[in-house]
Amino acid sequence: MSWPATIFLGILIVNIFFGIIIIFREQKSAQATWAWLMVLFFVPVIGLIIYFVFGRELRNSSWNEDSLFKTNALLLHQREEIQEETLYRNSPSMDGLESLIYMHIHHSHAPLTYAQSVDLLTDGDQKFESLFNDIREATDYVHVQYFSINTDELGSAFVQLLTEKAKEGVQVMLLYDGLGSWKMSNRFLKDYLNAGGKSRVFFPPRSMFTYGSLNHRNHRKLAIIDGSVAYIGGFNIGDKYNTDDRGLGFWRDSHLRLTGSAVHHLHDQFISDWNKGQKEPAPEFANYEVPVSSSLKGGVPMQIVASGPGFETDQVKNGFIQMIQQAKRYIYIQTPYFIPDFGLLDNLRVAIMSGIDVRIMIPNKPDHPFIYWATYFYIGELLRLGATIYIYDKGFLHAKTMVVDDRISTLGTTNMDVRSVSLNFEVNTFMYDEEMAEKMRETFQNDLVDCHELTLEEYEQRSKWIRVKENIARLISPLL
Template identity: 75%
Template sequence: MSWTEFLILSILLLNIFLGLVIIFHERKSAQATWAWLMVLLFLPVAGLIFYFIFGRELKNNPWNENSLFKTNALLRYQREAFAKRTLIRNTPSFEGLEGLIYMHLTHNHAPLTHARSVDLLTDGKEKFEALFEDIRSAQDYVHLQYFAINTDELGGNFIRLLTEKARQGVEVMLLVDGLGSYKLTNRYLKNYLNAGGKVKRFFPPRSMFSYGSLNHRNHRKIGIIDDGIAYMGGFNIGDKYTTENDNLGYWRDSHLRITGSAVHHLHDQFISDWNKGRKVGSHEFHSYQVPVFSSLNSGVPMQIVASGPGLEHNQVKNGFVRMIQKAKHYIYIQTPYFIPDFGLFDNLRVAILSGIDVKIMIPNKPDHPFIYWATYFYIGELIKLGATVYIYDHGFIHAKTMVVDDQVSTLGTTNMDERSVRLNFEVNTFMYDEAMALRMKETFQHDLAHCRKLPLEEYEQRSTWIRIKENFSKLLSPLL
């Protein structure tokens, strides 16, 4: 046997072996399994490389743990109270939401808490002015987590502010995604580190060789300031979020500024992420205590739900599904990427066929071409069933929100696509408050002024080239 024949046979056997691993060992969805099998079949060499870099799952390693150190006592108390029907008794705002609350409480490590105040921030300048002001006022600590921090003007001002606070003796901890913030090197952070600031990179690319693939990113954006203020939502750090971008235009996103006991649970999530990959936890130096009971009769009741690869349930996605299932009147969705798996898509389909008013708002231009055209395919299928789809023309809409029936709403980092619900580490806030739901609804309606409706007739008249891009991207959608 020649070396060429031996090499071809070895590649063939390795492809067969990986195919068997995907089918019998890894817990991928049926769509993702078939997609990877097709890649290995048609791209024997390149497919092996792609699978090694992007396809492996996270299993039995510290990155996919979701331990919340400070909320365990509260979770035990609330689970017992729910079983006794005393947790949400005589609370009209929870009517019909018991199943959603139970699921998050029992399976998703998400206690029911409340925020004393919730500010909905939909403009980058507004968000960063508020965040910078809160950081300047910090006395004890500033704990921040972002997927992407750019090294541009806003990113530089952000790091200089953190450096100044570290010099003042404030504990500053910065957690970033190892790939999303790859430009944020120790050399760039030299002054910050010398001032006493701490930085950690979640799942840096080099960890791929020992833990998994480059596909599993920490997409969460969390900020905790002095145990009294929390931020979470869709904005990263960079100029494009506050200025007109040449390619995408105005960046329209959504973020929350939260005060009250809900801050403790976002803080716990930050600590959990900070400790991932460490043999010894470092949470002991945080002195705050999560109260075993907090009143649900004041402020905005909410549950903060985190999801990630390797966890038993698709926590945030299951929350989406339960919200859709309980809808009686309307479902309003904003998302930059709409590539739902079968469960999400089928529940939306049933809602539309049941007469529910389903409105979906997506961008008018792609920041990721394959994802955009896969989105176009799926929204087309829902338009045919009776959904109303709006194309946001004022720039790029990156908000990830859903509101149902003036009763329940969710906002966070999770897109309605395979990457968010299966591959990334995400976090969403589920809010059980009529006033908050009405605010989210009004924001959606305000954005309609910058949208155009995509009618079925226009969608059906799309060019052959667009149809080809749609169908090709649909095949890749489980891998996007």
């Protein structure tokens, strides 16, 4: 046998081997499995490299979510309350939502808790002014976690503020994603570290050679200050989030500022992420437990739900599906990317065909072209069934929200795409409060001033080249 034939046969055997791994060892969806098999089949050598960098499953128990949370005692107590039918007593806002709350308590490691106040922040100036002011007032600790921290003017001011608090003796801990914050370095953090601040990188790019892949990113954005104030939402740290970006324009996002008992549960999420991948828990949190008072009633009832490759199921996506199934009148969704799996897509189809008013708002300008064209394809499917689609024209819409029937709302870090619900580490609030849901609906309606409605006629008139791009993007959407 000639050398070229031998090499070709070797490549074929290796591809077959990795194909068997994908099918039998890794728990990928059928969509993702077929997509990766196509990659290995059509681009044998390059496909192997792409699979090694992006395709492998997370297989390290130290990254498991469940074992790191500090709410086991509270969860056990609330499960007993469910059996005794006392958990929802005197809580009319949760009537009819018992199945959603039950699912998150039993399968999402998310106890029912309450926020004394909830502020909805919808532009960067508003969010960063509030966050910086709260950090300045900190006396005990500042624990912050972001997917992306840029080393620009705002990012530098943010790190400088953390440095000042560390010099004051406040415990400051900074967690950031290794790829999303790839410009961060010990040199950039030198003054912060010298002042006593602590930092940790979540999944540095080199981790793909050991226990993960570049697809497993920590996309969460959290800040917890003195156990009394917490932030969660879509804003990262950088100039483009509070100024008009040259390419994308105005950055439209949504964030929450919470006070009250719910803060302890966001802190629990931060601690869980800080301890991930470590042999021993950080000494600062070795004896930490979420206080029983975190379930005290009063304020906005909610559950803090995490999802990611460390869980067996897609917890946030399951919450989305339950919300859709609960709808009787309307479903309003804002998302920068809309690439749903079969479960989400089918439930939205059924909702539309059942006469429910389904409205989805997406950005006009893409920051990821393939994802944008895949979004356009799936939006078209729902548009043909009768959904109302709005295109946000003012800039880039990055908000990740859904509100149903003025009863349930969710806001967090999770996009409605396969990557976000299955591969990334994400976290969302699920809120069971009419006033909060009405506020979310009004925000959606206020954004319509900066939108145009995508009609079916306009959609059907798109060019053949756009249709080709849509179909190519759809085929590789499980890999996006």
